[in-house]
Amino acid sequence: MYITSPRLTHEEMDMLQTNENDTCISIILPSHNNWTAGSKSINLDRSIQKAIDQLNLSYPDSKEELEGKLKHLANNVILEQYPLGLGLFVSEKIEYCVQFPFIVEEKISISNHFELKDLLYKVNYSNPYYVLLLDEKQACLYTGEFNIIHKVQDANFPLIYTEDFEYEKASRTNSYSGRATISSFEKDKSAVQKSRYLSFLKSVDDLLDIYISKNDSQVIICGVKSVTASFLNHSKHDDKIIGVQHGNYSHLNEFELGLLVSPLLLATQEEKMLEEISDLEEKKGEGLAEEGISDVWAAITDGRGYILLVERDYDVKVYYDKSYPLEIQMTPSKQSPGILENAVDKVIEMHLNKKGKVLILNNGMLAGHKQIALITRY
Known part of the structure; x- marks a missing residue:
């Protein structure tokens, strides 16, 4: 669940290797069902034009090259292919597009x-x-990321x-024996059907090994209670x-099932986020945590960072x-003339470049x- 180098693509790793002279464009855009038909979108075009206008004002020397790359x-x-949101990331070194499988705010x-x-x-x-x-007729498997x-x-x-x-019709010797024989066959048929369906569910469970043993995947089971209960009672x-x-839910399409x-x-x-906050509070009690952008910045710059939340x-x-x-200020002064508009992304970048771990939690x-x-190393 931590962000580590093996889980990043080469492009994403390059995005972390920036320096003071780089000009980096980030456009994050929600779809909100506003993509227009065809290959263009008014919202996307508008966001790109905003970025170009900013380039013209603040980075005129880089405008021509970066505008061409962005377009x-x-x-x-x-x-x-981006039903919920997309991100465009451009610099002198990279051009990268990412799909966000969750709703994002425009940035x-x-x-x-x-x-x-x-x-x-x-x-x-x-x-x-x-x-x-699962249902009485088949087992369908879906792979997911967020709600896609x-x-x-x-x-x-x-x-x-x-x-x-194979059901064999009973021969009737007399009315009593006929009813008894039919009843016996019906019971046998029911028992065999139940046994066969249970074998089917066990086969489904065995097939899951092929998929979830490859990684730390989790599974959600959907179906009527009688079927899911039978599966859960025998699943490993x-x-x-x-x-x-x-x-x-057999009638649902992929979007509805998501x-x-x-x-x-x-x-x-x-639940995972709350567990991480609990760990943070435990480390705080041990004197191994910093809070607030100023103290976190100082600790990461000093090399004490372990897990950033x-x-x-x-x-x-x-x-x-x-x-x-080591020092940043929340208000301007003669001693601190430099301005950093977004210190949070900068401190994240600093921490990742020092091989630290980062957790992004929900707002609030x-x-x-x-x-x-920040949970510190010492």
């Missing part, structure tokens, strides 16, 4: 570092999961249940199952003197810790 990247975006930033919090939030909580949809899911269609799934029991994946949705399981995922994510939309302007990198969860906190 090239945007022209190659297929908006239908347009041009500075010497990229806007990283939404990207890190995605990496923190986008471990793949699976939805297993896709149906698995391969050699294993969907797995169709077939009834192979109890530790991977994070929730069950009871009901007949919305159905979304509350379970959000609850699981929030920050609210997702927390931004703050600070003032600094390049001669004293760090209200008692000045919205940003």
Whole structure:
């Protein structure tokens, strides 16, 4: 759940390797169902023009090169592939586009570092999961990230249940014996059907090994209670199952099924966040934590940072003197003439470059810790 180098792409790693001379454009844009038909969107065009206007005002020497890169990247975006939000990241070194499988707020930033919090939030909580949809006829498996899911269609799934029991009509010697014989066959048929369906569910459970053993994936089970109960009673994946949705959902499409399981995922994510806050408070009691942007900045600059926790939309302007990198000020002074518009992304970048871990939490969860906190190494 921590952000670490192996979980970042090469482009994302490059985004962290910025310096004071880089010009970095970050455009984060929600769709909110506002993409227009075709390859263009008024909202996307408007955001790109805002960025170009900012370039012209603040970075005229870089405008021509970066404007060309930004337009090239945007022209190659297929908006239908970004149903909730997208991010465009451009500098002299990279052109990178990312899909956000959750709702984002619009952000347009041009500075010497990229806007990283939404990207890190995605990496923190986008471990793949699976939805297993069961009914009396088949088992369907879906792979998901946040509330975007896709149906698995391969050699294993969907797995169709077939009834192979051959029913033999009873011969009637007399009325009494006939009823008894038919009753016996009906009981046998019912028992065999139950046994065969249980074998089917066990086969489904075995097939899950192929998917969830590859990574730390979790599973959500959906289906009518009688079916899900039978599956759960015989599954060997109890530790991977994070929730069950009871009901007949075979008629739902991928989008609707994603919305159905979304509350379970959000609850699981929030539970993990609360666990991290509990660890923070424990370390604070041991004297191994700093709170607030000024103290966190100083500790990271000093090399004491271990785990950085920050609210997702927390931004703050600070003032600094390049001669004293350990210190930043919240108000301007003659001693601190430099201005850093977004100190939070800068401190995240500094911490990641020192191989630290970062957790992005939901807004308001760090209200008692000045919205940003750091567990220190010593």
